Amino acid sequence: MxxxxxxxxxxxxxxxxxxxxxxxxxxxxxxxxxxxxxxxxxxxxxxxxxxxxxxxxxxxxxxxxxxxxxxxxxxxxxxxxxxxxxxxxxxxxxxxxxxxxxxxxxxxVPQQLAEKLKVIETQSEERFTNEILTELTGKNVDKELKDKKDGAQ
Structure with missing residues (x-):
């Protein structure tokens, strides 16, 4: 066979x-x-x-x-x-x-769980967007945003 x-x-x-x-x-x-x-x-x-x-x-x-x-x-x-x-x-x-x-x-959905999900969703969307921008521009967008925040304070 x-x-x-x-x-x-x-x-x-x-x-x-x-x-x-x-x-x-x-x-x-x-x-x-x-x-x-x-x-x-x-x-x-x-x-x-x-x-x-x-x-x-x-x-x-x-x-x-x-x-x-x-x-x-x-x-x-x-x-x-x-x-x-x-x-x-x-x-x-x-x-x-x-x-x-x-x-x-x-x-x-339990209120506490819904609030946690909103925080997680916002953080993951920001991180994903910044990762794409970093990849496309070759610049560290997260670092630039942090530097701007630190400079404004």
């Missing part, structure tokens, strides 16, 4: 996702985040925005990070520790994103 050797598939599966704890939960939360994001985009009237396309790409990149963590975990014989920590980090990130989407859709 000259077909596909299943042993190679088993090795590939082991190195890509073998034994990754909570991977199904992460995938479920990613799907729910996409779903709540689409509902939010429909509500806001920007369903086909670049932001959503970058969001989908980011989901794929998260899976690449999980695969990379799993490979490093396997090579260094860490018994799943690195992969488990990586997956837990992204589970928490997806859960926060879902809660944020729900809050923006008008679903009641």
């Amino acid at each position: 000259g077909g596909l050797n299943l042993e190679y598939l088993e090795v590939a599966h082991l190195y890509l996702f073998g034994g990754v704890k909570f991977l199904h939960l992460l995938l479920l939360l990613m799907g729910l985040d996409i779903l709540t994001g689409i509902v939010k985009a429909i509500k806001n009237g920007n369903l086909w925005s670049r932001k959503s396309l970058f969001g989908y790409a980011r989901k794929l990149l998260v899976l690449i990070v999980v695969i990379t963590a799993n490979i490093i975990d396997q090579v260094l014989s860490l018994n799943g520790t690195l992969t488990f920590a990586t997956v837990l980090f992204y589970i928490a990130n997806e859960a926060l994103s879902i809660v944020e989407n729900m809050a923006q859709l008008g679903v009641l």
Whole structure:
């Protein structure tokens, strides 16, 4: 039989996702985040925005990070520790994103959590914008803004 050797598939599966704890939960939360994001985009009237396309790409990149963590975990014989920590980090990130989407859709969210999400959202948007400006201009925008603030005081 000259077909596909299943042993190679088993090795590939082991190195890509073998034994990754909570991977199904992460995938479920990613799907729910996409779903709540689409509902939010429909509500806001920007369903086909670049932001959503970058969001989908980011989901794929998260899976690449999980695969990379799993490979490093396997090579260094860490018994799943690195992969488990990586997956837990992204589970928490997806859960926060879902809660944020729900809050923006008008679903009641505990007040303290909603306030924390607003702070996180503002800081991440500023950081992302500054990173893009730094990349495009070659100047450290964060440092220039800090210097301006310090000079104004």
